[in-house]
Amino acid sequence: MALELVGGAFLSASLQVLFDRLASSEVLNFIRGQKLSDSLLSKLKIKLLTVDAVLNHAEMKQFTDPAVKEWLLHVKGTLYDAEDLLDEIATEALRCKMEADDHSQTGSAQVWNSISTWVKTPFVNYPSSIESRVKEMIGKLEDLAQAIDKLGLKPGDGEKLPPRSPSTSLVDESCVFGRNEIKEEMIKRLLSDNVSTNKIDVISIVGMGGAGKTTLAQLLYNDVRVKERFDLKAWVCVSEESLLVRLTKLILEGIGCATPFDMQSDNLDLLQLKLKGSLGDKKFLLVLDDVWEKGCSEWDRLRIPLLDAGKGSKVVVTTRNTKVAEVMQAVHPHHLLGELSAEDCWSLFKNLAFENGDSTTFPQLESIGRKIAAKCQGLPLAVKALGSLLHSKVDKREWEEILESEIWAGKILKFFHR
Ligand SMILES: Nc1ncnc2c1ncn2[C@@H]1O[C@H](COP(=O)(O)OP(=O)(O)O)[C@@H](O)[C@H]1O
Ligand SMILES: [Mg+2]
Incomplete structure (x- = not known):
């Protein structure tokens, strides 16, 4: 169970060390010798696990919530103490074993004697008994665990980042840095005649979330040369879920041809015919932003009305997944959006x-x-x-x-x- 809960984080790693110690036979035997009940031990472990489960979230949240930061500091302190305690126990357990081995020549009765004296003798270095120290540790962890709810900490990665809102074509270009090269390369493609036999070329921008795909698409969409070239433009945020009807409506709306009646309608046939008619022979630019694998399965049907658009019409698709660009038959090469310099x-x-x-x-x-x-x-x-x-x-x-x-x-x- 511990392994499932322990993430890669530093604190979790030190917890893993603690769990390993707790599981070692020397420590277990020793603790039993000290008449620490198993239940006390499992209580300690449960408390450790409770705290461990929310560590990932806490590490994220500490930067925005001072109370969480404070809590994490206490957790760290307590875990160090726990480690010290277990270290001492392990050392003493080892010493005990070695002493017992030493005496093993002199007969089993004597060994037993020596072990039981050792177990019963309180250690000179210990200010208080192991049992009370373990109990104290459980108490501390209990306090920490109790604060978890109040601090709004959740197991795993905690709250996901808030979903990102749908994109639009508007961008504040003064806040965009770099990307000149890839932008120019893509503009050249947008302005060129179609290269594929598909009547409408698909051009892809592929990169991980947050890499700046949407931003690059916005730069293209608002470039004066692009504005001059295309008669009709539409920006549609596809995102995770997509429905053919919804997308067709959004495109119609994007090119300014949707009536209130169209927007109410769920008749895909009518909507597609309307879109086809509206595109006439005009040069059309469509940006499909953030297409996921699920969304691109609709592409086959979404594209049919688009085929009536004029020569040189283009679709720019942004996606995290090269497979999407493949399925949509984007012209090669795909534009892989790498790191910002x-x-x-x-x-x-x-x-x-x-x-x-x-x-x-x-x-x-x-x-x-x-x-x-x-x-x-x-x-x-x-x-x-x-x-x-x-x-x-x-x-x-x-x-x-x-x-x-x-x-x-x-x-x-x-x-x-x-
Ligand atoms: N070249 C850039 N210069 C400045 N900010 C950028 C740049 N590229 C992206 N950003 C910013 O980074 C964030 C993520 O970019 P976005 O285009 O939404 O990424 P993606 O669409 O790949 O997930 C946005 O807030 C955006 O404004
Ligand atoms: Mg995006």
């Missing part, structure tokens, strides 16, 4: 963390900030999360704390890899 990450971070994006007044924060930005591994969403978190915070220690918290940076990235 270190310098662009820093610009983005600086822009958010410092007043007016000006880091020059805080040179001591700048070097820490650069390292924090670098730790985000080129993921704009992570850079933004950290930059906003440190916004107008001028205490160097707070910055260092974030920098040193490897666990957190690792977790943030893990979230978006899903």
Whole structure:
């Protein structure tokens, strides 16, 4: 059970050490010799597990909730004490065993004697008996466990990040850094005549969540050259769930051809005919943002009315999954959206963390900030999360704390890899 609950986090790792100790036969025998009941021991273990279950969530939440941070500090202290206690027990248990081995030549009666004297003698170094110390430990863990609900801590990764709201085509370009090269490459494609035999080319942007796919698609959608080239444009956020009817309506609405009657209708046939007719022979640009594997299964049917659009019409699809681009027969090569460059990450971070994006007044924060930005591994969403978190915070220690918290940076990235 412990293994299931223990994540990769540092605290969990030290808990794992504790559990291993608790399970070792020396410690078990010794504790039994001390007349510690098994139930006391399992109580200790249950308390440890209760705390362990919410550690992942707590490690995320500590940065936004001071009470959680405080709680984690207590957890750390208590776990160190628990480790010390078990260390002492293990050492004493070993000493006992060795002494018993030493005497093994002199007859079994004597060995038994020596073990039982040892077990009954309170250790000189121990201020109080093992039993009372284990009980005290359980009490401390109980207090910590009791605070879990109050702090809103949940097992596992805790609350998922709030779902991201549907995208629109609007973007504040002054806040976008980098991506010039891939943008120009894609614009060239958008302006070119169709390369595939499909009447409407599909062009893909593939990258992990938070990599900036939507942002890049927005840049393309709003580029003047693109605006001039296409007669009709529609931006549709597809996201996780998608329904053919809903998407067809959204496209109709996007190109400004949906009547209230259309929006009420669930008649796919009528909607498709209307869309087909509305596209006429016009050059049409459609962005399908955030298409998941489930969503792309509808593509076959969604595309039929689009085939009536004019020559040079394009669909830009953004997705986390190359398979989606394949199923939608996007023209090769797919545009794999990699990391934002270190310098662009820093610009983005600086822009958010410092007043007016000006880091020059805080040179001591700048070097820490650069390292924090670098730790985000080129993921704009992570850079933004950290930059906003440190916004107008001028205490160097707070910055260092974030920098040193490897666990957190690792977790943030893990979230978006899903
Ligand atoms: N080049 C960039 N410069 C600045 N911010 C960016 C850049 N790319 C993405 N972002 C920001 O990072 C976050 C995630 O980007 P988004 O385009 O939504 O990613 P995706 O669509 O790949 O999940 C957004 O808040 C966006 O504004
Ligand atoms: Mg997106």
